[in-house]
Amino acid sequence: MDLLVKNGTLVTATDTYRADIRVAGEKIVQIGDALEADTGTLVVDATDKYVLPAGIDPHTHLASPGQGTTTADDYLTGTIAAACGGTTSIVNFCFQDKGDSLEHAVNQHIQSAAAKAVIDYGFHAMISDLTPSVVDEIATLPARGVTSIKLFMAYRGSMMVDDRTIIKTLAEAKRNGILVMVHAENGDAADFLQQQLLAQGKIDPKYHAPSRPPRVEAEATARAAALAEVVGASIYFVHVSCTEAVEEIQRARARGVDAIGETCTHYLYFDEEDLDRPSFEGAKWVYTPPPRGKHQPPQMWRAIAGGSLGIVASDHCPFNFDGQKDLGRDDFTRIPNGAPGIEERLIFTYQGVVDGRLSLNRFVDLVSTRAAKTFGLYPDKGTIAIGSDADLVVWDPAAELTISKSALHSSVDYTLYEGKKVRGLPDTVTLRGAVIVENREYIGQAGGGRFIARKPFTSHV
Ligand SMILES: [Zn+2]
Secondary structure: OOEEEEEEEEEOOOOEEEEEEEEEOOEEEEEEOOOOOOOOOEEEEOOOOEEEEOEEEEEEOOOOEEOOEEOOOOHHHHHHHHHHOOEEEEEEEEOOOOOOOHHHHHHHHHHHHHOOOOOEEEEEEEOOOOOHHHHHHHOOOHHHOOOEEEEEOOOOOOOEOOHHHHHHHHHHHHHOOOEEEEEOOOHHHHHHHHHHHHHOOOOOHHHHHHHOOHHHHHHHHHHHHHHHHHHOOOEEEOOOOOHHHHHHHHHHHHOOOOEEEEEEHHHHOOEHHHHHOOOOHHHHHOOOOOOEOOOHHHHHHHHHHHOOOOEEEOOEOOOOOOOOHHHHOOOHHHOOOOEOOOOHHHHHHHHHHHOOOOOHHHHHHHHHHHHHHHOOOOOOOOOOOOOOEOOEEEEEEEEEEEOOHHHOOOOOOOOOOOOOEEEEEEEEEEEOOEEEEEOOEEOOOOOOOOEOOOOOOOOOO
16 A cells, blocks of 8 residues: 655754655655645654654664573564664674574574564674684675674673684675674673672672773774774774773774764663662663763763764663573673663654754664665665655654553563653654554564665775
8 A cells, every 4th residue: 555644844864844755665756745645545644743764773682692591582572672663674683603604694593584573674794703614705795685794802702703803804894895893892801800800709780880891892992993994994883882982983083994883772871870770670781881980871972962973773682680681690790791772762862852962863863874874775774765665753752651661562571761751752653665553553564574685885984
């Protein structure tokens, strides 16, 4: 059925204007004033509402392993939660077991997403073991629609890679139109500090923060940026959490390095005191890098408003409080690292618009457009233009809600944002022209999402 979105205020990363949108099949075919509905056209009235390009979340861990367990959302529950939060595309990580091929890791995720995902999905390859055959595989990834690779500088003994792996991957990736993403923390330093704290009997969740202080992140950020500079590659920093790391990204950029920084919604809201909540509740805030000092969230808002960081992702990595986070009751290093946020991401970034910290256009760039451009989805995704996929969010700026676990759709058993009051919510969401969320209720179809073969990475520097 064709669709007409009427009377809304369209907001892209650059423009805000009143217009109607006509959708035929999966695409936007007309944008203009006072468009008339043909018979059989579904009309969505967006009076007093914004119409945005739907969210793109380039950092999710659905159906993914973590510290001996698996994340609480699969491709069905995780993508329903994403859709209800206004996101219609994700790029999920495919972890490579040691000795395994990248192809096998990606294929496993393609299979588990196909029958379940209700929104569109692409994949990042993760490399933990750069064998000669994996080096050869890198060149084959773009033909498979996989144009980014993630490396871990942390998690010594499991996913951490050495500097030789980093520089070699950067060089291969650059040759093949692939963007390398790094989790930048000095894994040896974090491991040393963890062991030191445990030896002193410091086992509670609050010790997660001092076990990986800001300089541990900043050191790895500077090192990875330097390695990218040496081979002339672009580099993407996931979940940047602190000013010390932002400064290293800015220093690299000042030297001409194409260093791209992402932060996550939770770094805009929480600080290390949340790790010290009573009754082990602090374990809910054990994500990596950890929540920082009280001064840090306002500085992260300034970093996203001013452009030092260009993308807000969720790093949705949900582990249940009961049955998963408890694995670390007697040892904070055994608490699975990660927190949910796939549904909360747009809502809580938008509060920056409510508070006057962000413009509407900046908000759209942070949660959608910049990710589309960086990860090879633009202009099919990430904007409102003729020929683009009709992935739209009708956003009600007047709607209010007190966030609670029961109001959200992830299968995880908590939200970091419990009890927080928000203004501005997604109310209708379309995926390639099909309404999948109406009045904040999910009405889509399991398996309605589609694999996105992403375009090769091109540097904007
Ligand atoms: Zn992550």
